[in-house]
Amino acid sequence: MQIHINSSNYQDQAGIKSKGEIMTVVTRFAPSPTGLVHVGSHRTALYNYIFTRQQGGKFILRVEDTDQNRYVEGAVENLLSSLEQLGVKYDVGPGKEDENGPYFQSKRRDIYTKEVQKLLNAGHAYRCFCSAETLEAVRKEQMEKHIPTGYNGKCRNIPKEESDKRAETEDFVIRLKTPQDGVCAFHDIVRGDVRISWSQVDDQVLVKSDGFPTYHLANVVDDHYMQVTHIIRGEEWLPSVPKHLFLYDCFGWEPPRMVHLPLLLNADKSKLSKRQGDVAVEDYLKKGYIPEALNNFLALLGWNPGGKNEIYSMEELIAAFDINKINKAGAVFDVQKLNWMNGQYIKNMDTAKYLKEARKWLENTKVNESKLDTALMAVKTSLTTFQDIPDKLTVFTGDPAIPDADAKEMLALDSTRTVFTSYIEKISILEELTVDGFKTVMQAAQAETGVKGKLLWMPVRIGLTGEMHGPELGYIAEYLGKEENIRRIKSWEAKKQRS
RNA sequence: GGCGCGUUCGUCUAGCGGUUAGGACGCUGGCUUCUCACGUCGGUAACACGGGUUCGAUCCCCGUACGCGCUACCA
The missing domain is CATH 3.40.50.620 (HUPs)
Structure with a gap:
């Protein structure tokens, strides 16, 4: 076709x-x-x-x-x-030039000048001496009269001799002499067949008065x-x-x-x-x-x-x-x-790549360098963008939050006290607190206290972070380390006794 | 105003004359014997409208509506 x-x-x-x-x-x-x-x-x-x-x-x-x-x-x-x-x-x-370059249009002006001359010679283009102000006035009038805006063709038929002579002293642009009737039909791979009447196509400016070509x-x-x-x-x-x-x-x-x-x-x-x-x-x-x-x-x-x-x-x-x-x-x-x-x-994302990239986004977060990877891994699945990292990390790096009403209620429970006592006792025995060690401790605490599920875990979470939400507890426990775990849990005990 | 292009769930889309109109995001319910997130199993919701053509139209044709684009000595 x-x-x-x-x-x-x-x-x-x-x-x-x-x-x-x-x-x-x-x-x-x-x-x-x-x-x-x-x-x-x-x-x-x-x-x-x-x-x-x-x-x-x-x-x-x-x-x-x-x-x-x-x-x-x-x-x-x-x-x-x-x-x-x-x-x-x-x-x-740019930077990868070949024989068809240069690849900046501002450096190709000679080429456009040469080509547009061909158009001028063949009568496909012409000089237009109308000033920008004149054109603007014409357009304004067209709009007021509600007729289609566009170039009025004033300079379209200026004889060559006159055009050449005026070009010596006047500013001009070069316009394309587009067909005035008929239809331009073309095929676009996305749009299919498209038809546009030539009457709708303006005599486009090809070369501006500053000598630069237009996009077209x-x-x-x-x-x-x-x-x-x-x-x-x-x-x-x-x-x-x-x-x-x-x-x-x-x-x-x-x-x-x-x-x-x-x-x-x-x-x-x-x-x-x-x-x-x-x-x-x-x-x-x-x-x-x-x-x-x-x-x-x-x-x-x-x-x-x-x-x-x-x-x-x-x-x-x-x-x-x-x-x-x-x-x-x-x-x-x-x-x-x-x-x-x-x-x-x-x-x-591959772990190594993730860790490397994530470290670029810490901003001013103060981190325990030796445990940073633990925290970053704990937070990996909750990120939307890397920009979320400092915020997500505060649960590890910041001080415990002030408990809200629900958290306080949980803290006040009798079972919480026994859980805390058992938790401290169990982790104290550990050489080092790891995610696995933490799990073992929790199991042991459950066996000893008989408290399980939410009543067991949530007090520890609140005890360590002050919050009821956050990443997997084991990561937080490991990041904080044994001493800090004990310190934080005990501080709640102390506060409780004071109140 | 003129011309052009477009129109499937809220959003991104699959579909290419006969389907319970499929998927993804979002929202939402269950599960994940700590929360959130993740994951997982469900739910939710659409062919702009009106005429044709056809045995049969989301799909083809025409019109209307709406949206967008262009209408520069900007690209």
Whole structure:
């Protein structure tokens, strides 16, 4: 099946190896350095990466820094660092140059200038001398009259001689001379067949008055010369596809396959934004989310292999991914599910790795270094993110809490006194208090006092921590050590006698 | 306003004309002879609406509603 776009053809196929025709997949992630990397942006990078790895292709990172006004200091560093930390490795790009570089658009201006000249010569583009103010006034009037906004075509037909002459003294932009009627029909691997009337397509600015290209020009030129086969990007670009396709047509180039991903949304379905929570990859990393969990979660927003399992390593994602099964509808970024998933990753983390990572998150917690691992292991299954560690550790490292009413009631019980007496007696005999030793002690205490279950355990828990909740008691007992166990239990005895 | 894209449990989704519409998160009940967490066994809840096409529509077509996106010398 072929869909005609003016004079050029567009192949309706995913363009992947399984089609029989061997082609090397080339994709690119092309962010603008305008701030911290957004999770939605990272999701796009991830899909490019996963698809490319699966196809054995080449993944390009290209920095689209054509807007001098929006450039943010440090943004490129943040971009590189985010990709690095999340394990999304590009094959070519900044620092990994090849013959198709450079990979910063600001360093490719000569190329755009040369290409746009071809367009000018062929009559596919023209200089527009309208000032930004004029354009703004036109737009305002259009809005007031409730007619479609857009460029009015004022400079569309300025004769070449006049244009050349004015260009010597006046500021201008270069616009694309888009078709005025007919329909642009194209195929998108996610959206299927899409049709947009040319009457809806504005004469897009290709080169700004500062001489820099706009996204549309730079993007098309770069994707062509970098031999990109699949454009995988956010849905917000769908409406500008006709301009891009027209550019390919004017240049006589074959356009890549289009893959427009569904957007990531806030809980209220609006486009994911900072106002409603963290949106930067860095925010999540700082909060102790695990890169693998973040990737796993993001990969499943817009695509799902089906089945009961939700936990996929990068390798598994690469193996299972199917570009033809990407969803069309936007996906709400649900932190609750991310939290669950991150907890899963922590629980399943290899002990040595966990301990090493966990130690980075102690902050100012004062710990008994020799028993730290015991405490960290005790707390492992209760973590959502690593940031929870200091808080979870206070039961080990802090002073006993002040008992609440229920705890006091428990402490006041007659059976508690006998349990305490027996407990102290039994652990005093021990050489060292370990988790196993603690269990033995509790068994012995139960046999001696006849108290069992909650009435046996809870007083000891409260005696040691002041609280009725917390990690497994044996860990706490071991962490505190024999002397501290005795000291804490006795202090309750003492208080009790005083009252 | 115009154009485009979309719509399955609250959320992420499976489904590709015939299913008790499945799974995961969340919430919730039991078990786990200390609590919480973990784990485990259950429960909960959905095809936006209206027309077609068809023996039969969640699935195909049309319309409506709603949502989102685009409508910049930003990407």
